[in-house]
Every structure is written in structure tokens, then in C-alpha cells.
Amino acid sequence: MKNFFVTGLLIFSALNVIGQAKSQVKFTAKIENRNSDTLYIKGRNNFKQVIPIDKKGIFAATFEAPKGFYYFTDGTELSNIYLKPDSEVNLTMNAKEFDESIVYKGKGVEESNFLAQQSIKDEKFQNEAFKKEPAEFASLLEAKKKTDIESIEKGNYDPEFKAALKQNFESFNQYAIQEYDRASKANKLVGKPSPDFDYENHKGGKTKLSNLKGKYVYIDLWATWCGPCRGEIPYLQKIEEKYHGKNIEFVSVSIDKAKDNEKWKKFVIDNKLGGTQLFADKDWESEFVTSYGVTGIPRFILIDPKGNILNAEAPRPSSPELQTQLDALLK
Structure with a gap:
């Protein structure tokens, strides 16, 4: 589903x-x-x-x-x-x-x-x-x-x-x-500068979206408790592997509750999640999440190298449409 x-x-x-x-x-x-x-x-x-x-x-x-x-x-x-x-x-x-x-x-x-x-x-x-x-x-x-x-x-x-x-x-x-x-x-956001974030990085420290300018950025908003989110992980891992070394950053932002931070850390390790793994500051109420009007997850967002929104509701990793779009951008 x-x-x-x-x-x-x-x-x-x-x-x-x-x-x-x-x-x-x-x-x-x-x-x-x-x-x-x-x-x-x-x-x-x-x-x-x-x-x-x-x-x-x-x-x-x-x-x-x-x-x-x-x-x-x-x-x-x-x-x-x-x-x-x-x-x-x-x-x-x-x-x-x-x-x-x-x-x-x-x-x-x-x-x-x-x-x-x-x-x-x-x-x-x-x-x-x-x-x-x-x-x-x-x-x-x-x-x-x-x-x-x-x-x-x-x-x-x-x-x-x-x-x-x-x-x-x-x-x-x-x-x-x-x-x-x-x-x-969401479609009206296309072409406008994306809201920024400054979130905890699983590898330590914090990461800002603005720090990733110069690259395309594919953002996955997800949570450890979300079945459909977990269902997309194998597809996302294959996408990351296919475009490794290309001018694109794959960023997964967890909107788990703060109390589940350790659960998130363990999930990332146990499932060998790649890309940039971040933890939102206020789960569903995080400013980045609310700015995009997110009401359900998983939600995928594609940002261009200038930091502008290419697609506020991008195709999922399981959709062939995503690879078609990335191939056109990264050719």
C-alpha cells in the first residue's frame, strides 16, 4: 500500500x-x-x-x-x-x-x-x-x-x-x-526557497539544509513506528546505491518523539541506514515539517542545488517515476 x-x-x-x-x-x-x-x-x-x-x-x-x-x-x-x-x-x-x-x-x-x-x-x-x-x-x-x-x-x-x-x-x-x-x-511551493532546518545528525553534531547547497537533496520524512516508511527503506537503499557519487544528497529526517531518540539511533544502526540520518527537533510540530503542511508520512521532498523546491511531494523510492526524474536531473 x-x-x-x-x-x-x-x-x-x-x-x-x-x-x-x-x-x-x-x-x-x-x-x-x-x-x-x-x-x-x-x-x-x-x-x-x-x-x-x-x-x-x-x-x-x-x-x-x-x-x-x-x-x-x-x-x-x-x-x-x-x-x-x-x-x-x-x-x-x-x-x-x-x-x-x-x-x-x-x-x-x-x-x-x-x-x-x-x-x-x-x-x-x-x-x-x-x-x-x-x-x-x-x-x-x-x-x-x-x-x-x-x-x-x-x-x-x-x-x-x-x-x-x-x-x-x-x-x-x-x-x-x-x-x-x-x-x-504543496505544488505552489515549487520554485521557492525551501525552509531550512538544523537537526541532530546520527553521526554527531547537527546538519543544516542550507549547508547542502550545491547538491540536489532528496528528503525522506519518516518515523520508526511508521510501517509504510519502513516499507520504503529497501527501495531507498537501492536508490542511494545507484546514485552514489552523483551530485545528490539523500537525507532522512525522523519525526519520532524526543523520548524515542535512542530507539531511532538503534534503528538506524540495526538496519544499516545510509545517507544522512537526522532527528527533527519537535516531531510533527517541527518548523520544517509544518512549513510543508505535512499531515502524513512517509513524505519525500526534492530540493535543487540552489536550495529551491523542485518537488514538495516527490515520488517515493518504490516508484519508477523517481528514477526517471533523477536520471534527467543528474545526467
């Missing part, structure tokens, strides 16, 4: 258990290019089912769970799932193409397949509609709402699932409007 729409749906899903009585669920998964040897299914009321891989390379478990929304994660990525009484869920996917490759087969999986496809539609909408002018964006959003409702109505889905999704579509639209406005404000 790589965008705010999916995250919004995930939050909704994880907090909604429709049934009260528990029923048995059989779950198996075969995952290519897996990120982990353990899967977790999580939900409301601290529900957590741990599913280790077996000797045949299959994740398999039989457990009891109330009907409702959950999500599964391999510790790096995550996706929504809907469990019904006596479901027999057989998942196949490729972890390198996480959302795009998810397919559920078996008994009671129609709703889960809908959620998987919906996340792809939502991400596509974000990538396309957010580049449009306000009037066209509003028109596209209204058309999406109509299509979403039609698709949930015509499917043979659990009635309670349908009702919950319709409610979520409304929340989705409201959130989309807010995020579009935020993104529009």
Missing part, C-alpha cells in the same frame, strides 16, 4: 468488526518474492493471528474470528481482507507487486477481492486526478463515487459489507477533497 487512500481504507477496515460470534476461518497463502517468513492478520480488539511459513513454502492457519474487516501484513506491506463465517481463503501474490498481484480463491473471498481491486482503483485515481485542475478533479471524483457505488451494488456481496463500503466511499470523497487541497498548496 502506497498512498493515503489505501491507508484511509485500512484504518476504516481495521476498526470495523461486524459480527460478534466467532467462526472458523481457513487461510492459506503462497507468496512469491516474500518479504518475510511470517504473515500477520490483525483487526479490532487487539486481534492478531500469526501465520508462519511451512516447509513447503506455504503460509497456513485455521483460526476463529468474528465476521468483519481485517488486514494482513508481512511486516513491510499490508492489505485489507474481509473474513466471513467458515471462509476458506487461498491467497496468491507476488510481494514485489503487492497490491497489483493479490488474488483470492476459495470460499467467501468475493469481498476480499473487491477490496484488493478497490485499492488499485484508488491509487490510480490519486495518481491521475490529483494532477487536474479543480473543476476537472471535482468531476472525476463525482464520477468515481458513482462508479464505486454501482460496482458494490451489482456484486453478490454480504449486505453488511455493502453498507460499510458505501459509508466508506463518503469518507473517501471528503478525505480526497482535503488531500487535493493540501497537494495544491
Whole structure:
């Protein structure tokens, strides 16, 4: 999952258990290019089912769970799932193409397949509609709402699932409007001098953004507790390796709470994080963070050698678009 729409749906899903009585669920998964040897299914009321891989390379478990929304994660990525009484869920996917490759087969999986496809539609909408002018964006959003409702109505889905999704579509639209406005404000920053910072460096002392003038600067705003942030780390490490020796500085700024400073230091060491590792002074309230209107992480920012903003919401390391942009700048 790589965008705010999916995250919004995930939050909704994880907090909604429709049934009260528990029923048995059989779950198996075969995952290519897996990120982990353990899967977790999580939900409301601290529900957590741990599913280790077996000797045949299959994740398999039989457990009891109330009907409702959950999500599964391999510790790096995550996706929504809907469990019904006596479901027999057989998942196949490729972890390198996480959302795009998810397919559920078996008994009671129609709703889960809908959620998987919906996340792809939502991400596509974000990538396309957010580049449009306000009037066209509003028109596209209204058309999406109509299509979403039609698709949930015509499917043979659990009635309670349908009702919950319709409610979520409304929340989705409201959130989309807010995020579009935020993104529009971020776009207006392009070409202007970036706000500066003076943050603690993991290697000692402090580092100012202004000290890095003369180089392109790719900034990653993240935190140790942020799953999607951690999911971008392997991609960021590959990007850093590819452009090593080029005129670009990769700067990761943690917005962890001050009380978690030691946790941040240990995380950097344990995960062999490269680039310039910094710790913001006031987490979410740090002046640099608020100047960019940051409401969610990870957030990536690209600065030019003169210290001006090239992209206030740059592509993520996992996006091929980033390499295309950097190749053009650093040729």
C-alpha cells in the first residue's frame, strides 16, 4: 500500500468488526518474492493471528474470528481482507507487486477481492486526478463515487459489507477533497526557497539544509513506528546505491518523539541506514515539517542545488517515476 487512500481504507477496515460470534476461518497463502517468513492478520480488539511459513513454502492457519474487516501484513506491506463465517481463503501474490498481484480463491473471498481491486482503483485515481485542475478533479471524483457505488451494488456481496463500503466511499470523497487541497498548496511551493532546518545528525553534531547547497537533496520524512516508511527503506537503499557519487544528497529526517531518540539511533544502526540520518527537533510540530503542511508520512521532498523546491511531494523510492526524474536531473 502506497498512498493515503489505501491507508484511509485500512484504518476504516481495521476498526470495523461486524459480527460478534466467532467462526472458523481457513487461510492459506503462497507468496512469491516474500518479504518475510511470517504473515500477520490483525483487526479490532487487539486481534492478531500469526501465520508462519511451512516447509513447503506455504503460509497456513485455521483460526476463529468474528465476521468483519481485517488486514494482513508481512511486516513491510499490508492489505485489507474481509473474513466471513467458515471462509476458506487461498491467497496468491507476488510481494514485489503487492497490491497489483493479490488474488483470492476459495470460499467467501468475493469481498476480499473487491477490496484488493478497490485499492488499485484508488491509487490510480490519486495518481491521475490529483494532477487536474479543480473543476476537472471535482468531476472525476463525482464520477468515481458513482462508479464505486454501482460496482458494490451489482456484486453478490454480504449486505453488511455493502453498507460499510458505501459509508466508506463518503469518507473517501471528503478525505480526497482535503488531500487535493493540501497537494495544491504543496505544488505552489515549487520554485521557492525551501525552509531550512538544523537537526541532530546520527553521526554527531547537527546538519543544516542550507549547508547542502550545491547538491540536489532528496528528503525522506519518516518515523520508526511508521510501517509504510519502513516499507520504503529497501527501495531507498537501492536508490542511494545507484546514485552514489552523483551530485545528490539523500537525507532522512525522523519525526519520532524526543523520548524515542535512542530507539531511532538503534534503528538506524540495526538496519544499516545510509545517507544522512537526522532527528527533527519537535516531531510533527517541527518548523520544517509544518512549513510543508505535512499531515502524513512517509513524505519525500526534492530540493535543487540552489536550495529551491523542485518537488514538495516527490515520488517515493518504490516508484519508477523517481528514477526517471533523477536520471534527467543528474545526467
